[in-house]
Amino acid sequence: GQSLEQPSEVTAVEGAIVQINCTYQTSGFYGLSWYQQHDGGAPTFLSYNALDGLEETGRFSSFLSRSDSYGYLLLQELQMKDSASYFCASTRDYQLIWGAGTKLIIKP
Amino acid sequence: EPEVTQTPSHQVTQMGQEVILRCVPISNHLYFYWYRQILGQKVEFLVSFYNNEISEKSEIFDDQFSVERPDGSNFTLKIRSTKLEDSAMYFCASSEASGDNEQFFGPGTRLTVL
Numbered sequence: 001g002q003s004l005e006q007p008s009e010v011t012a013v014e015g016a017i018v019q020i021n022c023t024y025q026t027s028g029f030y031g032l033s034w035y036q037q038h039d040g041g042a043p044t045f046l047s048y049n050a051l052d053g054l055e056e057t058g059r060f061s062s063f064l065s066r067s068d069s070y071g072y073l074l075l076q077e078l079q080m081k082d083s084a085s086y087f088c089a090s091t092r093d094y095q096l097i098w099g100a101g102t103k104l105i106i107k108p
Numbered sequence: 109e110p111e112v113t114q115t116p117s118h119q120v121t122q123m124g125q126e127v128i129l130r131c132v133p134i135s136n137h138l139y140f141y142w143y144r145q146i147l148g149q150k151v152e153f154l155v156s157f158y159n160n161e162i163s164e165k166s167e168i169f170d171d172q173f174s175v176e177r178p179d180g181s182n183f184t185l186k187i188r189s190t191k192l193e194d195s196a197m198y199f200c201a202s203s204e205a206s207g208d209n210e211q212f213f214g215p216g217t218r219l220t221v222l
Contacts, residue, residue, distance in 0.1 A: 033210075037151075041215070042199055042213040042214060042215050042216055043151060043199070043213050044213065045210040045211065045212070048210065087150065087151065089151075094139065094141075094156035094158065094163040094164040095141070095153040095156055095164050095166070096141075096143075096151075096153060096211065097153065098150045098151045098152070098153070099150065100149070100150040101150055
């Protein structure tokens with residue numbers, strides 16, 4: 001089967017750094033994407049890793065290890081507006097297979 | 109900035125009725141997708157569409173569902189006979205290419221089946 005596992009909820013303090021982990025078991029794996037979704041909103045693309053290593057985009061970084069079937073999203077200098085759900089998704093041909101999402105709660 | 113649009117934003121229907129959800133993908137994108145998200149749950153893939161035909165579909169996408177690109181801009185999802193469990197947010201997405209490319213999501217249509 002196809003599955004992605006991520007924590008259901010993570011809590012952090014404004015200004016801090018937080019890491020959201022994702023482990024996956026999917027066939028025909030191309031890469032790992034991360035999407036952000038605010039309550040009531042549409043998912044928006046954050047990053048994509050096709051190769052092992054770290055990809056950095058501003059305050060957000062994403063990491064992939066194919067050998068470990070593992071990736072993470074790192075958010076630095078957390079702001080209140082980062083409060084949202086974060087989904088990892090494996091890309092495979094014509095579809096995204098999604099994890100259940102991690103709700104990030106940020107406290108002042 | 110180009111964006112995916114969806115109409116209506118909210119659709120209420122009676123069980124057994126047909127509904128058509130509409131999407132206008134980004135104009136230069138070639139791949140189109142429908143996803144659904146039941147309240148509080150994860151996003152689930154329904155179907156992908158390329159070159160005027162279905163590329164891939166999930167087990168959710170049974171005979172009650174169909175997709176169509178009736179003209180050069182619209183992409184529709186039809187549910188023939190709605191069930192209570194079809195109540196969800198339906199997202200349309202589009203991308204320039206398949207596989208590793210970023211998918212752009214529309215704002216969604218909230219379907220409520222009574």
